[in-house]
Amino acid sequence: xxxxxxxxxxxxxxxxxxxxxxxxxxxxxxxxxxxxxxxxxxxxxxxxxxxxxxxxxxxxxxxxxxxxxxxxxxxxxxxxxxxxxxxxxxxxxxxxxxxxxxxxxxxxxxx
Amino acid sequence: xxxxxxxxxxxxxxxxxxxxxxxxxxxxxxxxxxxxxxxxxxxxxxxxxxxxxxxxxxxxxxxxxxxxxxxxxxxxxxxxxxxxxxxxxxxxxxxxxxxxxxxxxxxxxxxxxxxxx
Numbered sequence: 001x002x003x004x005x006x007x008x009x010x011x012x013x014x015x016x017x018x019x020x021x022x023x024x025x026x027x028x029x030x031x032x033x034x035x036x037x038x039x040x041x042x043x044x045x046x047x048x049x050x051x052x053x054x055x056x057x058x059x060x061x062x063x064x065x066x067x068x069x070x071x072x073x074x075x076x077x078x079x080x081x082x083x084x085x086x087x088x089x090x091x092x093x094x095x096x097x098x099x100x101x102x103x104x105x106x107x108x109x110x111x
Numbered sequence: 112x113x114x115x116x117x118x119x120x121x122x123x124x125x126x127x128x129x130x131x132x133x134x135x136x137x138x139x140x141x142x143x144x145x146x147x148x149x150x151x152x153x154x155x156x157x158x159x160x161x162x163x164x165x166x167x168x169x170x171x172x173x174x175x176x177x178x179x180x181x182x183x184x185x186x187x188x189x190x191x192x193x194x195x196x197x198x199x200x201x202x203x204x205x206x207x208x209x210x211x212x213x214x215x216x217x218x219x220x221x222x223x224x225x226x227x228x
Contacts, residue, residue, distance in 0.1 A: 032213045043202065043220040044156075050213030059215070088154060096212035099146060102156040 002027035006036040006091045006103030013110055019064075019078040021106050023091030026072065034068055034073040034100060038088040050074060086110045113138050113207045117219035124193055125227050129204040132222045134203030140164075145179065145186045146216065150198045155174040162186065193226045200224070 006023045013019060025031050034046045047060045048066035057068050063082050067075045074091060088107050094100040114137040124130050136145065147159040160170065162179050170177045174191045190197055200223045204216040 032211075034213075034215070036216075044216075044218040046215050049209060049213050049215060051209075051213050055211070057210050057213070061181075090156060092156075094214055097144070097214065099144075099158045099161045100214065100216060101158065103147075105154045107154070 002093070003090060004093055004103040006106060007064065008106060009104060010107045011109070013081050013108065015083055015110055016080050019076070019081050019085070021089055021091075021108075021109070023074045023076075023103055024072055025074075025093045027092070028072070028095075030071060032095060033068060035074065035076050035096070035111060036090045036092060036102075037069065040087065044090065046056040048076070061064050072084040081110045113140075113205050115203050115205050115217055115219035116224050117201075117203055119129075119222045120220070121223045121224040121225070123227060126195055127192050129189060129191050130193050130224065130226075132201050132203075132224065134186045134188065136184050136186065136203070136205045138184075140203060141210075144214070146206070147177065147186075147188050147202040148200045148202045148204065149167060150202065150221070153228055156194075156202070158190075165219040190224075195226045198224060199228045 003026045032051050034049045036044045037047050038044045049057050051066040063079050086109050088105050090105045091103040092100040116135045142163045145162045149157045167179050176189045178187045200221045203219045204220045207215040207216045207217050
């Protein structure tokens with residue numbers, strides 16, 4: 001069966017520090033991968049998605065970037081975090097026409 | 112552009128009551144999918160249902176039921192005989208096709224459901 005792993009679960013980072021969140025999927029090949037963010041008290045917003053290795057589509061211009069170095073690995077990064085980057089980050093995978101399956105999420109607090 | 116509206120920000124009911132969560136969507140696509148997800152306090156999103164725009168049949172799964180009405184662009188979710196474990200934030204979502212067939216999701220703001228014992 002397919003599983004998705006996301007880490008770390010929680011993270012507290014100072015303003016201006018770099019960020020790297022990692023997500024891996026097991027049990028499937030060539031999945032579509034997604035990064036969503038949930039700001040406090042708000043809905044979820046799609047940040048990036050990828051349909052293949054090295055292919056990244058950005059939905060919202062911001063201080064973050066994404067990369068997909070391997071088929072089942074999706075990384076969210078920032079060179080310098082801002083206070084506004086705080087939130088709950090969720091990685092998800094899916095295939096064309098199916099539901100998305102989400103990871104456990106990373107709660108990021110920028111201080 | 113795709114849009115999902117969940118007008119009910121918070122709902123609080125007593126255990127065993129029935130409760131309906133509303134979802135209204137906007138899209139110009141003729142083919143689309145609608146979803147409901149549950150977010151318990153732990154934070155992960157749990158998939159509940161996916162509905163194709165061509166299938167307007169209502170669906171029942173145990174205490175859960177969904178009413179899809181294309182004429183009113185609504186996809187409402189009813190929990191019958193609610194239980195404390197149903198307490199969570201519930202999100203309605205609409206598909207938006209992206210590059211390469213990716214299924215982007217447009218979420219509503221969510222409804223926080225509290226079931227009191």
